Amino acid sequence: MQITFDQVSHLYGKGTPFERLALKNISLKIPSGAFVGIIGQTGSGKSTLIQHLNGLLSPTSGEITIGDVVITPTKRIPPAKRKDIGLVFQYPEHQLFEETVAKDVCFGPLNFELPESMAESRAREALELVGLDYEAIKDRSPFQLSGGQMRRVAIAGVLAMQPKVLVLDEPTAGLDPAGRKAILEGIHRIHREQNLTTLLVTHSMEEAARYADLMLVLAGGEVVMQGRPEEVFQQADRLRDLSLDVPQTVSFISRINQLLPDTARLPATLYREEELIAHVLKRLSVPKEC
Amino acid sequence: MLQNIAIGQYVPGRSFLHLADPRSKLLFIVMFATLVFLANNSITYSILIAFTVFSILLSRLSLSYILKSLKPVWLLILFTVVLHIFITKGGTVYYQLGSFTVEEQGVRQAIFISIRLGLLILFSSLLTLTTSPMDLTEGLERLLGPFGRIGVPVHEIALMMSIALRFIPTLMEETDKIIKAQSARGADFTSGNLVRRAKNLIPIAIPLFVSAFRRAEELAMAMEARGYRGGVGRTRLNKLRFSWRDSLIAVAAVLLILAIGWWRT
Numbered sequence: 001m002q003i004t005f006d007q008v009s010h011l012y013g014k015g016t017p018f019e020r021l022a023l024k025n026i027s028l029k030i031p032s033g034a035f036v037g038i039i040g041q042t043g044s045g046k047s048t049l050i051q052h053l054n055g056l057l058s059p060t061s062g063e064i065t066i067g068d069v070v071i072t073p074t075k076r077i078p079p080a081k082r083k084d085i086g087l088v089f090q091y092p093e094h095q096l097f098e099e100t101v102a103k104d105v106c107f108g109p110l111n112f113e114l115p116e117s118m119a120e121s122r123a124r125e126a127l128e129l130v131g132l133d134y135e136a137i138k139d140r141s142p143f144q145l146s147g148g149q150m151r152r153v154a155i156a157g158v159l160a161m162q163p164k165v166l167v168l169d170e171p172t173a174g175l176d177p178a179g180r181k182a183i184l185e186g187i188h189r190i191h192r193e194q195n196l197t198t199l200l201v202t203h204s205m206e207e208a209a210r211y212a213d214l215m216l217v218l219a220g221g222e223v224v225m226q227g228r229p230e231e232v233f234q235q236a237d238r239l240r241d242l243s244l245d246v247p248q249t250v251s252f253i254s255r256i257n258q259l260l261p262d263t264a265r266l267p268a269t270l271y272r273e274e275e276l277i278a279h280v281l282k283r284l285s286v287p288k289e290c
Numbered sequence: 291m292l293q294n295i296a297i298g299q300y301v302p303g304r305s306f307l308h309l310a311d312p313r314s315k316l317l318f319i320v321m322f323a324t325l326v327f328l329a330n331n332s333i334t335y336s337i338l339i340a341f342t343v344f345s346i347l348l349s350r351l352s353l354s355y356i357l358k359s360l361k362p363v364w365l366l367i368l369f370t371v372v373l374h375i376f377i378t379k380g381g382t383v384y385y386q387l388g389s390f391t392v393e394e395q396g397v398r399q400a401i402f403i404s405i406r407l408g409l410l411i412l413f414s415s416l417l418t419l420t421t422s423p424m425d426l427t428e429g430l431e432r433l434l435g436p437f438g439r440i441g442v443p444v445h446e447i448a449l450m451m452s453i454a455l456r457f458i459p460t461l462m463e464e465t466d467k468i469i470k471a472q473s474a475r476g477a478d479f480t481s482g483n484l485v486r487r488a489k490n491l492i493p494i495a496i497p498l499f500v501s502a503f504r505r506a507e508e509l510a511m512a513m514e515a516r517g518y519r520g521g522v523g524r525t526r527l528n529k530l531r532f533s534w535r536d537s538l539i540a541v542a543a544v545l546l547i548l549a550i551g552w553w554r555t
């Protein structure tokens with residue numbers, strides 16, 4: 001589903017001493033099927049932005065279009081459409097509450113009035129998508145699982161609603177590197193297999209560089225950059241001004257390019273690790289098997 | 291959605307009221323509450339209302355925000371008003387319908403009681419709005435200090451209170467987050483009959499309890515790790531000190547007592 005924001009602003013705590021303009025005139029366009037990396041420092045408005053997508057927050061002004069649904073300050077998203085947008089909150093394991101994993105994953109589908117048998121098959125599918133063995137885990141209490149497993153179960157709880165748009169708010173926060181990678185690889189696979197439009201909120205440039213084909217950089221409630229990753233990474237100075245780093249691959253390329261003659265430079269589009277390695281190997285004429 | 295509740299919410303600032311010592315504010319409130327119950331005619335109530343308005347101005351907070359603190363007790367006030375109008379009799383009859391009458395005393399009591407409630411709420415929210423939870427509990431601990439000699443665990447009570455106050459905003463935030471997360475999974479908290487609605491609260495209540503217990507455990511561990519052994523021999527970084535502001539508050543208290551004593555009938 002295509003998503004557009006047109007001059008969207010959001011004001012928290014209107015009329016109190018805690019009033020705060022968290023989004024300022026945001027305009028953006030996300031084509032259907034894109035994998036979008038949303039980057040910005042803590043407090044830049046990332047979470048606020050994504051909560052507008054399924055009606056948890058209403059814009060104070062402006063207009064949002066998702067597929068054929070239009071959201072304005074006075075017009076909310078129709079309840080039946082909400083299941084099309086799967087929102088995975090930060091630390092989603094905190095929302096687990098059922099006695100068993102299977103029941104918890106079924107919570108979403110059942111709320112949208114799916115028959116029980118179907119909800120169960122959805123739960124099975126969703127748990128297997130996140131890499132868990134359904135039979136082994138379905139009757140366990142979610143509170144006895146490890147942190148990484150809990151997170152996967154919670155993500156499965158959202159996937160079981162079979163959303164068309166998947167939004168994840170820092171899904172790797174607080175996980176170890178191996179856990180991070182497993183979760184992100186899983187998400188990327190689901191994105192491709194299910195033809196989803198995916199929005200990944202993160203403050204790690206590395207993660208965004210690896211998976212995103214479109215990037216949004218937020219700062220102080222505004223979109224300060226948007227475009228393809230290589231376009232964004234070219235503006236390394238600007239990113240540094242926003243206290244964001246370029247991925248290590250990009251700084252590697254720019255440092256090595258300073259030492260190379262103009263004709264031999266590495267192309268800046270090689271910000272993905274595998275592509276960069278392949279390119280360098282080819283340059284060095286090393287056979288692939290090494 | 292939950293941020294709209296002003297009660298118990300501290301708004302940082304540097305006004306006269308913010309900078310006054312919490313002990314004098316606490317003592318003043320006790321005295322003010324007594325005066326509110328001693329007031330019994332229009333002059334004394336007017337004095338108290340005028341004084342409350344003056345204090346609100348002193349706090350430099352917006353009036354509309356402070357008035358919001360009346361919202362939760364709005365129903366209670368309405369209820370007492372209706373009760374008094376119906377039940378309290380005496381004086382001129384204003385209105386009659388069959389055996390039902392509205393009489394002077396009823397209206398008078400209704401007005402006075404709602405003013406009393408309103409003033410008490412406004413004044414105590416003024417206290418929490420201008421005093422940080424830390425200062426509040428320290429003030430309380432110091433004021434109740436003498437009771438410690440007769441075996442009242444003053445320090446522990448104050449600590450419990452400060453922890454509770456400290457975690458109110460956190461728990462509110464957490465509740466807000468969990469409500470949002472479950473709504474994103476299609477949970478509905480606004481429709482259905484009472485039983486159904488109560489059942490719908492389970493997806494919020496359980497995660498909330500789980501996280502409250504986790505926080506409690508973490509806090510206990512952190513306190514132990516930093517060598518907390520109870521209040522004995524503990525010193526403070528910022529000591530409470532009386533200033534000229536507190537002398538002014540004392541003067542205001544004496545004047546207020548004299549005025550109410552003089553004019554009440």
Ligand SMILES: Nc1ncnc2c1ncn2[C@@H]1O[C@H](COP(=O)(O)OP(=O)(O)O)[C@@H](O)[C@H]1O
Pocket residue numbers: 012013018020021022040041042043044045046047048049293
């Ligand atoms: N519920 C809320 N009430 C008031 N202010 C909020 C609330 N949630 C977030 N904010 C404020 O809005 C700004 C953006 O926050 P957020 O969207 O959570 O940023 P991010 O997810 O990028 O860290 C922050 O300054 C934050 O303090």
Ligand SMILES: [Mg+2]
Pocket residue numbers: 046047090169
């Ligand atoms: Mg956030």
